[in-house]
Amino acid sequence: MVTLNLSHLKASIAGRKIMITLLSEINLSEYDQWQINLMKEMLISFDIGEISLKKLIDNLEGLFFCLQSVDEEWRDEFHEYWFVLEKIYAVSLFRNESVLCDDSDLCDSLRHLNELLTKYWNSHPKLRGCRIIQRS
Numbered sequence: 835m836v837t838l839n840l841s842h843l844k845a846s847i848a849g850r851k852i853m854i855t856l857l858s859e860i861n862l863s864e865y866d867q868w869q870i871n872l873m874k875e876m877l878i879s880f881d882i883g884e885i886s887l888k889k890l891i892d893n894l895e896g897l898f899f900c901l902q903s904v905d906e907e908w909r910d911e912f913h914e915y916w917f918v919l920e921k922i923y924a925v926s927l928f929r930n931e932s933v934l935c936d937d938s939d940l941c942d943s944l945r946h947l948n949e950l951l952t953k954y955w956n957s958h959p960k961l962r963g964c965r966i967i968q969r970s
Contacts, residue, residue, distance in 0.1 A: 866904070869897045874951055877944060887926075887933050887940075891919050894947070904954060912950050918943040 873894055880890040894916055901909075922940055926933045933940060 866901055869900050870951055870955055873897050874948070877948055877951075881944070887919065887923050891916070891923055894919075908950065908954055912947065915943045915946040915950065919947075 876885065876890055876893045876897070879885045880887065885893070898909075898912060898916065904912075918939060922933055922937065922943075
């Protein structure tokens with residue numbers, strides 16, 4: 835039987851050593867920082883047309899459920915605006931219509947989600963020194 839010490843798994847690829855950090859070793863704020871970064875990236879990707887509304891909804895939901903240190907008030911508010919996106923998408927499917935990018939409810943929900951992500955980011959001192967992903 836082979837026993838592996840998984841706390842610092844090392845691998846060698848093409849002569850280079852790589853340190854792989856396990857998820858359980860990541861500082862909670864670092865882990866949430868990644869989730870917030872990815873959520874911001876999803877909003878940007880939708881805004882520039884790289885992903886569909888369905889993909890945005892699915893990705894935000896998955897990332898949202900991965901967050902570990904958000905308070906209930908923030909969680910409830912984020913879910914409220916995320917759910918608006920879900921309803922807009924469901925209605926468009928039911929009516930067999932496309933979602934217009936200038937839909938006021940869509941724009942309002944996206945703006946609030948962005949503000950909530952920024953608010954979360956700014957309220958955590960350990961995250962303030964890091965940059966949120968932004969595209970030029």
